[in-house]
Structure formats: structure tokens, C-alpha cells
Amino acid sequence: MFEIPAAMLSWFYGATNSYIIAIALMSVVVMAITTPLTLKSTKGMLEMQKLSPEMRRLQNEYRNDKTKLNEEMMKLYQEHKVNPMSSCLPIFAQMPVFIVMFRIMQALTYSPRGSAEPIAAATFTATGRADEIGGFIPRFLSVDSPLFQSLYGKFTMPELGLDLSLSPFRAISDDPVKGLVYALLVVALGGLYFGQQRMVAARAAVSPTMSPTQQKVMQYLPVVFAVFQIFFLTALVIYYIFQTLLRILQQYYITKKFYGDDESLGRQAQRAGEAAREHAKEKGETGGFLAQAKRDLTAGRPDKQADDAQKNVGGAKKKDSTTPSARPTGQSKRVTPPKSRPTDASRNDAAGGKGRPTPTRKQAEAAKSRPKSNKPVAKKKKR
DSSP: OOHHHHHHHHHHHHHHOOHHHHHHHHHHHHHHHHHHHHHHHHHHHHHHHHTHHHHHHHHHHTTTOHHHHHHHHHHHHHHHTOOGGGGTHHHHHHHHHHHHHHHHHHHTTOOOOTTHHHHHHHHHHHTTOGGGTTSOOOSSSOTTSHHHHHHTTOSOOEETTEETTSOHHHHHHHOTTTHHHHHHHHHHHHHHHHHHHHHHHHHTSSSOSSOHHHHHHHHHHHHHHHHGGGGSOHHHHHHHHHHHHHHHHHHHHHHHHHSSSTTSHHHHHHHHHHHHHHHHHHTTOOOSHHHHHHHHHHTTSOOHHHHHHHHHHHHHHHHHHHSOOOOOTTOOSOOOOOTTSOOHHHHHHHTTOSSOOOOOHHHHHHHHHSOOOOOOOOOOOOO
């Protein structure tokens, strides 16, 4: 996986005797491989966007039936001969190319570090090349290739007054004045990233497919990625600069191909996206990828308000049937009945129950004013 691209890079160096030109030619080869995938991905995305009004209608119609919604979506794709994965797979297919080139550029200036350093030093000493300890040992290259021979045992990768083996951060740390050129390369890369995203955003200005916040995030995210390039090799920064220049040309070609006239696929997709957006505004739905994903996840579930209302009604019924009424706040659990009213015991006696009735206040006063009887109390006989 790594040897073939590395051998091609070495062949370009042998033909030009320049690291920068070899890197530029390698970026051209990579773009020639990935451009057909990018065009296919763009076409698939526009075809999906062209069907967005019909897709939105189906989502609203079968919101509570996820199975039926998927069936109708598949019928729609088959009717218009659209593959929803065609806009995703080409993007994933480009990731291995990115990883391979990143590893190759890093491997050009490989030098044993950490636990591998003593082993490499012993190997060099055993082979009589102790003076080469600490130098570069390019990986993924044959030992007789031009690029391997030019870097093996060296400590720098010079080109146009720059050391391509240094990272901009290390160059600035060693010498801030000389490191200014390295910093300008990172700034230039960030500017190219920003220009590329502006071209993409300009095509979506007529009818944006994303919310304004998402557009800003997508526009400035590559610039943030460029800032991290300060910790990578300068050779890798130069590779990304050429890659971005070629991508700008690629975006210019895409604009001409898919947005050239009013009946082009891109313009039709823009109008369809605008119609879907207006329909969503009428329904009170917010736009954007995150909102759409949220709607998709909640599809097939009953309306939340109706569900809450049903729960409240059920709770009220349950409370009325099984739960006693609530006691007023601040009232004590033990309540003394008024003295002017008969107690429960008196009512029980009146109904024929047992127990002595409680006298009223007048009866109690009359009993106090009545003279006491001198009649002796009979004693109980002991048994």
C-alpha cells in the first residue's frame, strides 16, 4: 500500500532532482485519482437534493410509520434511479489516499527514536557506519532508489533555503526570524482552505442546503485544520498547498459543469432545495442537518404533546379513583371537634352504640353547682 506511492515519488525526484517539484507532481497524481470520485459524489448529492421536496413530503406523510416511510423512500430512489450511497462512498474512498500520503511524507525523514534508537545505533556500529547514527532512514523506499540515497544518513532536507524536514513550530522555536517563512506557509495554506470553502459556499448562496451556522462551521473548519499544520513537516505543508490549489481548480470545474446554466443539475437541485425549505418554514420546521436528523429519529413515534396529554388524563383518572383528596396545606392531622357539636361517640350512642355521651357545657356547670351526696360508697366485698 505504501511502497508503490513511495516508489512513484522517488521516480519523480530522480527525474527532477527537486523535492518540491516531486511533491507537486505527486499531488497531481493523487488528484487525478480522486477527482472522478469527487465528481460522482457531487452528482449523487445534487440528485438527492433534487428529490428533497418529495422526500420531505413522504417524511411528513409517514411520520408515524417508519417501515412505510422506508418503503416509499426506496420506491422513490428506484423510480428516479438514484443511489443514496453514491454521495457518501466516494468520500470514504478518498480517506485511504489521504492516510497513505500522510504516512509516506512523514516516513521520508524517519529517524529512530526512543527504544528503537539503541537498536539502530548497534546496527550502524556493527556495519561500520557509526557516523550515520541519528540520520534519516527513509521508509517504504528501496535502498537503491534516488530519493532514499539523497536522504539516507542526512539530517536535513534542503530546498529553496528551507529545511523540509522541520516543522514550522520547531523552525520558529529555533530561530524566530528564519521561522517566519515557515509560518507564512501555514498562513498561505489557511488562506487557500478559506478560498476553497468560499467557492463551495458561493454555489449554495442561491439556495443554501445548510443552516447559516452550519455554513460558517464548514467554512472555517478547514482553517482550523490548517493551524495544526504548524506541528507537521514542512514537506507535508507544501504537499497540502499543492493539493488545495488543485482542489480550487477542481471546484471551478464543478461549478462550470453542474451550475453552468439554468437547466443544469445544480440549478435544479437548488430550486428543489428552496422549495423544500419553504415547505418546512410553512410547517414550522427548522432547517439544517441536525434538525433533520432529529426529525428522522423521532419519526414513527406519537406526537409528544398528545402523549403528554394522554398521560395527564390517565393520571387524573387514577387520582380520582384511587387517591384520596389532598389535605389543605398547614392543617394539622389531629383536629378537635367544636364543643357545641356532638362527637362521633355521642352519635354512635344515639344510634344505639355503646359508651357514655359527653355532657355539654351547661350540663357540666349544672353538675358542679349540684350539692354532693353524703351517701357512703359501698365497698366491694372481698372474695
